[in-house]
Amino acid sequence: MELIHVDGKDAGTITLYALSTCGHCKRTRQFLNELGVAYDYIEVDLLHGEAFDEAYNLVKKYNPHGSFPTLVIGSEETVIVGDRLKEIRAAIGK
Amino acid sequence: MVTRFDVERRYLALKKDAEQAGYFLNPDEDFTKELVHGLLVNEDRYGFASCPCRLCVGPREVNLDIICPCDYRDSDLAEYGTCYCALYVSGEIAEGKRxxxxxxxxxxxxPSECLTAQQKAGAPAASAPAVPGPLPYPVFRCRVCGYLCARDEPPEKCPICGAEKDRFEKFMG
Structure with a gap:
């Protein structure tokens, strides 16, 4: 399972689990880009086999509903499900 | 490869169908076209237009409920004013009031059993409720729009919403 890294200012570990076809996931990525923070993302619908299982099991670990986008922020692993941009800004600004 | 022309054409078709049937597409046109793009990508990839915002694993039979319009659209519109992916919204949201x-x-x-190569069939449909006496015909229900018909087999396509035959469930009889 390989995460794709996006450069930016360091705001701790930020990982976005997304679907390549999902408008809400795209909006979340655009928002992270606008914030200018460094983050990693992965598009789970493009994975196969073990890489898929590994990524989706992680998504369900953080978000038992297994839905997208699932964003995991910081060492405390704050989880935000859906494109809740205000919450994302608040969690990253901490 | 999905082109802008494909997206535009499908968007207009969906908009027309929605308006004729009393539904509303999301008024955020750029966002809505992103969703339509996702639908078309899924159609190419899986052979059916599964929801762009849900993970699709396995064949059509186990994903019937998330083929757009999904089985959950009407319930979500009634409760939240939007379907899950927000392609369809309530009149209030369409008018920008919410x-x-x-x-x-x-x-x-x-389901975890879908996460391996071995795909299992979907959960069996809930059995049709008992009726007081024998019916001359069974009754089928379209899971997308709720249309009911009493006949030997469901129609090839729902005459109300156009959903395919396999989106019907036996409702009575």
């Missing part, structure tokens, strides 16, 4: 908020997914996570 904003779309993220909503929970009525469909649970992809």
């Amino acid at each position: 904003q779309v908020e993220p909503i929970p997914d009525r469909r649970g996570p992809v």
Whole structure:
């Protein structure tokens, strides 16, 4: 399972689990880009086999509903499900 | 490869169908076209237009409920004013009086047995309720729009919403 890294200012570990076809996931990525923070993302619908299982099991670990986008922020692993941009800004600004 | 022309054509078709049937597409046109793009990508990839915002694993038979319009659209429109992906919204949201908020997914996570190459068939449909006496015909229900018909087999396509035959469930009889 390989995460794709996006450069930016360091705001701790930020990982976005997304679907390549999902408008809400795209909006979340655009928002992270606008914030200018460094983050990693992965598009789970493009994975196969073990890489898929590994990524989706992680998504369900953080978000038992297994839905997208699932964003995991910081060492405390704050989880935000859906494109809740205000919450994302608040969690990253901490 | 999905082109802008494909997206435009499908968007206009969906908009026309929605308006004729009393539904509304999301007024955020750029966002809505992103969703339509996702639908078309899924159609190419899986052979059916599964929801762009849900994970699709396995064949059509186990994903019938998330083929757009999904089985959950009407319930979500009634409760939240938007379907899960927000392609369809309520009149209030379409008019800009209310904003779309993220909503929970009525469909649970992809079952773990789907996560291996071995695909299992979907959960059996709930059995049709008992009726007082024998019916001359069974009654079928379209899971997308709720249309009911009493006949030997469901129609090839729902005459109301156009859903395919396999989106029907036996309702009575």
